[in-house]
Amino acid sequence: MQNFNSISVENFIKTIYQFELREGKDTRSGSIAKELGITNAAATDMARKLASKNIVAYQKYKALKLTADGKKMALHIVRRHRLWETFLHQVLGLNMHEIHQEAELLEHATSEFLLDKIDAFLGNPTTDPHGDPIPNKNGVIEKEKEVLTLSAAKVGECYEVCRLVGGHKEFYDFCQANKLTVGAFISINKQYPHTKMTEIEIGSLRISLHADLAGMIYLKKLKKSAEHISSTSKNG
Amino acid sequence: MQNFNSISVENFIKTIYQFELREGKDTRSGSIAKELGITNAAATDMARKLASKNIVAYQKYKALKLTADGKKMALHIVRRHRLWETFLHQVLGLNMHEIHQEAELLEHATSEFLLDKIDAFLGNPTTDPHGDPIPNKNGVIEKEKEVLTLSAAKVGECYEVCRLVGGHKEFYDFCQANKLTVGAFISINKQYPHTKMTEIEIGSLRISLHADLAGMIYLKKLKKSAEHISSTSKNG
DNA sequence: TTTTATTTTTAAGTAAACTTAAATTTAATA
DNA sequence: TATTAAATTTAAGTTTACTTAAAAATAAAA
Ligand SMILES: [Mn+2]
Ligand SMILES: [Mn+2]
Ligand SMILES: [Mn+2]
Ligand SMILES: [Mn+2]
Numbered sequence: 092m093q094n095f096n097s098i099s100v101e102n103f104i105k106t107i108y109q110f111e112l113r114e115g116k117d118t119r120s121g122s123i124a125k126e127l128g129i130t131n132a133a134a135t136d137m138a139r140k141l142a143s144k145n146i147v148a149y150q151k152y153k154a155l156k157l158t159a160d161g162k163k164m165a166l167h168i169v170r171r172h173r174l175w176e177t178f179l180h181q182v183l184g185l186n187m188h189e190i191h192q193e194a195e196l197l198e199h200a201t202s203e204f205l206l207d208k209i210d211a212f213l214g215n216p217t218t219d220p221h222g223d224p225i226p227n228k229n230g231v232i233e234k235e236k237e238v239l240t241l242s243a244a245k246v247g248e249c250y251e252v253c254r255l256v257g258g259h260k261e262f263y264d265f266c267q268a269n270k271l272t273v274g275a276f277i278s279i280n281k282q283y284p285h286t287k288m289t290e291i292e293i294g295s296l297r298i299s300l301h302a303d304l305a306g307m308i309y310l311k312k313l314k315k316s317a318e319h320i321s322s323t324s325k326n327g
Numbered sequence: 328m329q330n331f332n333s334i335s336v337e338n339f340i341k342t343i344y345q346f347e348l349r350e351g352k353d354t355r356s357g358s359i360a361k362e363l364g365i366t367n368a369a370a371t372d373m374a375r376k377l378a379s380k381n382i383v384a385y386q387k388y389k390a391l392k393l394t395a396d397g398k399k400m401a402l403h404i405v406r407r408h409r410l411w412e413t414f415l416h417q418v419l420g421l422n423m424h425e426i427h428q429e430a431e432l433l434e435h436a437t438s439e440f441l442l443d444k445i446d447a448f449l450g451n452p453t454t455d456p457h458g459d460p461i462p463n464k465n466g467v468i469e470k471e472k473e474v475l476t477l478s479a480a481k482v483g484e485c486y487e488v489c490r491l492v493g494g495h496k497e498f499y500d501f502c503q504a505n506k507l508t509v510g511a512f513i514s515i516n517k518q519y520p521h522t523k524m525t526e527i528e529i530g531s532l533r534i535s536l537h538a539d540l541a542g543m544i545y546l547k548k549l550k551k552s553a554e555h556i557s558s559t560s561k562n563g
Numbered sequence: 564t565t566t567t568a569t570t571t572t573t574a575a576g577t578a579a580a581c582t583t584a585a586a587t588t589t590a591a592t593a
Numbered sequence: 594t595a596t597t598a599a600a601t602t603t604a605a606g607t608t609t610a611c612t613t614a615a616a617a618a619t620a621a622a623a
Contacts, residue, residue: 130582131602132581132583132584135602139602151601179441185444189440197433202428212419335610357569367570367571368571369611369612372611373610387571388572388619
């Protein structure tokens with residue numbers, strides 16, 4: 092494609108891409124800086140530099156946006172990240188948090204050649220262990236399905252957990268401890284809008300989650316009945 | 328152990344370590360610079376910097392030497408490199424040259440945690456696919472066996488190929504094309520000291536190699552007879 | 564042992580990726 | 594709307610890992 096980008100540049104581009112998608116996150120330079128653990132000044136410098144290379148569409152004081160080129164780059168990095176996550180999970184058995192951490196480094200040290208080998212070895216997977224879609228070799232990614240979070244789910248309905256969008260250890264520890272894994276089946280017992288709590292049932296467990304956590308758990312509605320569900324859970 | 332070293336520092340330390348071992352290679356700053364593709368001036372800078380951190384024992388105009396600390400660091404990098412090579416070969420089926428290239432990058436992006444997982448997955452291997460020993464977790468490496476190269480082998484004797492010390496694609500391509508793999512059995516037909524050629528027999532093949540290549544192929548003497556050998560070759 | 568060639572070091576400078584501190588702009592609030 | 598607060602940008606400076614060019618030291622050749 093073009094010459095090679097540094098780790099700092101790759102992380103910067105990837106972060107903008109991810110923040111553009113996730114609601115509740117903006118792509119102002121300050122937010123990107125905070126996520127990357129650098130100062131606002133450094134983020135501005137980087138934004139200006141990438142703008143000169145037509146990777147970022149930069150306007151002073153405005154939110155950062157990727158150009159078409161930038162987005163394509165981001166998708167290639169995301170592909171490396173998610174294929175590594177899938178590989179580390181399936182082959183070496185690392186857990187949700189561990190795969191993320193390791194992939195964060197490996198994504199910057201992986202040739203196209205090696206990536207193809209990993210992809211083929213895994214049988215060209217389309218989602219990673221967190222339920223996130225893996226862009227294909229051309230940078231094409233399955234567009235976000237009409238998903239809803241646990242916070243927005245309807246009382247009485249049954250759902251399948253299809254995505255865990257966290258990133259931090261504590262979140263995944265909580266999910267694992269409560270059998271909230273991708274593919275798990277749950278039903279909604281009650282919503283408490285004022286306190287922002289959701290009470291769910293998973294297997295024989297009944298747990299209450301605050302929106303801070305529930306908003307990171309994405310669901311897919313099921314047709315099946317609740318009774319049927321409890322006996323066919325994929326995970327657990 | 329200590330804070331983290333950059334990729335440049337890791338490659339520098341590793342190169343000194345490897346050049347210290349390989350005969351025909353010296354560790355003068357110019358040699359290291361050439362190997363790393365940097366200028367002599369840059370190598371001198373790095374040597375002085377690492378000397379200030381007690382990683383390199385540096386004296387002006389003298390060959391570079393690692394301190395005890397430096398050697399320990401080098402062994403940890405070598406461990407990462409060789410475990411990755413083994414993993415890529417055994418799990419993803421990459422060839423001799425490919426594993427080296429990829430490991431050259433991955434070795435700098437691998438946590439102790441992940442390395443332990445890889446090590447355990449492989450069953451704590453002690454040699455990599457090139458026949459090179461893998462240092463253990465504490466940086467202890469099996470000391471070089473009394474090995475001889477193909478150039479120095481005796482006519483009429485039988486040997487097992489135990490190490491391919493090349494590094495460049497063409498060498499490995501040549502070896503693979505001629506069934507010269509680690510574990511292969513060969514016998515020496517003739518030595519031509521003046522032209523520095525060695526004629527060997529491997530299976531039904533009879534090939535002649537110049538010392539430039541033959542010097543990179545290490546052998547272990549066998550007790551078995553040549554007849555027995557041809558029917559029990561591990562590789563091929 | 565001179566002279567010459569090679570190697571190494573020093574000096575000065577660059578680019579990337581940061582930092583802190585001050586100036587500017589935008590957003591929020593009284 | 595005027596004032597204050599928060600975010601962003603600019604300016605200036607640092608560290609790392611290089612570079613080129615000149616000076617100094619070592620090694621090789623005459
Ligand atoms: Mn990363
Ligand atoms: Mn993921
Ligand atoms: Mn390397
Ligand atoms: Mn090797």
